[in-house]
Amino acid sequence: MTSRIRSAYDIRVEEGVLNPDPAQAPLIAELERLEEDLAKKGFFGAQPEVRGLYIWGPPGRGKSMLMDLFVASTPEPRKERAHFHAFMARIHGLVDQWRKGDARARKAVFGAHKGDDPIPPIAALIASEARLLCFDELQVTDIADAMILGRLFDALFEKKVVLAVTSNRAPDDLYKNGLNRQLFVPFIEEIKRRCVVVEIDGARDWRLDRLKGSPVWFGPGPTEHAAFEALWTDLRGGMHEAPTHLEVLGRDVVVERTAGGLARATFEALCGRPLGPQDYLAMAGRFHTLFLEGVKTLGPERRQEARRFVTLIDALYEAKTRLVIQADAPPEALYPTGDGAFEFERTVSRLQEMSSASWLEAAAHA
Incomplete structure (x- = not known):
């Protein structure tokens, strides 16, 4: 049976909207794998842990286009598609809401949570909205983002949230030469453990x-x-x-x-x-x-x-x-x-x- 992402891709090639590119084949295969894994059920209907995707390579190779096709075609109902900067802007806004809110205001947005750490309630909120998070152009240049990301995604991964992301940089080059980068390295290692890393680097832009x-x-x-x-x-x-x-x-x-x-x-x-x-x-x-x-x-x-x-x-x-x-x-x-x-x-x-x-x-x- 042909996967939904493969069918969507083939239709656009037949319509002349896309030109077939052999360099995109490994990514399409991984998107098919992710589509299949997201559809699987664990024991008693529980959702199993699914490895996501980290897609990187130069601009113009079709990363965002294929991600869009995947998001549009996947039957996963709880999915979010966003630019990474927009997502992080929202996270900083939620951190601010948590810190400035009293107990009633916090409960109205985040539900019941103990303690003063904003990361667990924010992760719970995001996980309640989306099982699949798809981001464009992950790049980290801000130390505030760098300090939040590791803890936030640890919490999200524990809740079996699946990440699919595009970037112009390899994982090991994220936040390169950044301030206190050693504190960010565990997040890189977690990304590589939780996601299949696919490089897409065709000769043609x-x-x-x-x-x-x-x-x-x-x-x-x-x-x-x-x-x-x-x-x-x-x-x-x-x-x-x-x-x-x-x-x-x-x-x-x-x-x-x-x-x-x-x-x-x-x-x-x-x-x-x-x-x-x-x-x-x-x-x-x-x-x-x-x-x-x-x-x-x-x-x-x-x-x-x-x-x-x-x-x-x-x-x-x-x-x-x-x-x-x-x-x-x-x-x-x-x-x-x-x-x-x-x-x-x-x-x-x-x-x-x-x-x-x-x-x-x-x-x-x-």
Whole structure:
């Protein structure tokens, strides 16, 4: 009997949504194994312990796409799909709730728990919501995350929660050179014990191939809009779209349309409201590719939007985030006059560079 993940993959290949890649075969086999193990029942109907998956490799090899297919196709009813940073933001929020709440407030959220340690009640809450936790882009750069992760996942694993995660780093490279890393190493060892580690490292970056074979600057009009839309659909490759929440200086910054490391937003959403450098840096650090549509020709009366656009492009450029734009005019005609028009010429130069195949190639290997 063909597994659900295999059927979903084969259908997308037949439809031309995906190109078959032999390098993905070991991962598909492990996803089939995980699907089968999650369906097994232990003695008297109890859930057995199931080894999860730690999937790592360079960007553009299909990790997020295959994870999306797996989550959509698995019959496991209690499952959560999230970006790792969003999950950790929630965990920090729950820790804060526990510490600030009195006994009644704690019980309302976490149920009955003794003691003042927030980790056991948080683990119990997460385990009550999901047996299968699926995360994108696990990376640890924050000591606060590093200190929580080991204890939290020890508790989750004890409750037979199954982890499936993607990362650009091998487990042994997580939190590399981080402060007090020795305290984080037991978590790495636990991950390797509780998960099958699969490296996916095909020679081709499918996403980069598609970008290099297409324009990344689209003009006005129905034909250009259709081509912009087609490239988004092609790169998304069937991945589910969902909003992403970024915590920036205590604020919740929402990017409404995201799929794995892809983000899509309008010019008005990013530059027509009061966002600043930290917001754009957070976006550039979170996404490898941004689709920006509806970029207007700006006059002197929209100098604030022009200034924000300059800041956005600077953040994307420095982070080597790839950019696909649909605009009303070529770069040199977007902001010809007004305060800061002279400085805008540097942005014009960067936009032209970011549209080149050589820059896209360099960004992919940054």
